[in-house]
Amino acid sequence: MRKSTIIFSSLLLLAGLASPMTVCAHAILVKSQPAKDEEVKEAPKQIDLWFNDPVRSQYKALAVVDSEGKRVDNHDVEQDMLDGSHIHATVSDLAPGTYTVRYRVVSEDTHIVTGKFQFTVKP
């Protein structure tokens, strides 16, 4: 088990122990570029995600995979220095097709937020 996996498991456990009455204010994805289910004519060079709140700089992850599950991002996820709610990663030259973006961030309230969406590059 990788160390990061153990840390995530611990965080999940902590989150589970928290009272259900706790006011939850974890970050949610509010915008992306390309947008969810968007069909773009030009292949994007970069994938941008915006959350409603700044997210922690640690443990953020953003992966883009093609329809065969092959990873096409450059493993270079970064957080905007001035806007902590904005993360981005660059992608290699994308051929026409449908791509899935998967993300995982840790909210300020320590909750892990994961999600995915697709976009399509038109021929």
Ligand SMILES: [Cu+2]
């Ligand atoms: Cu939360």
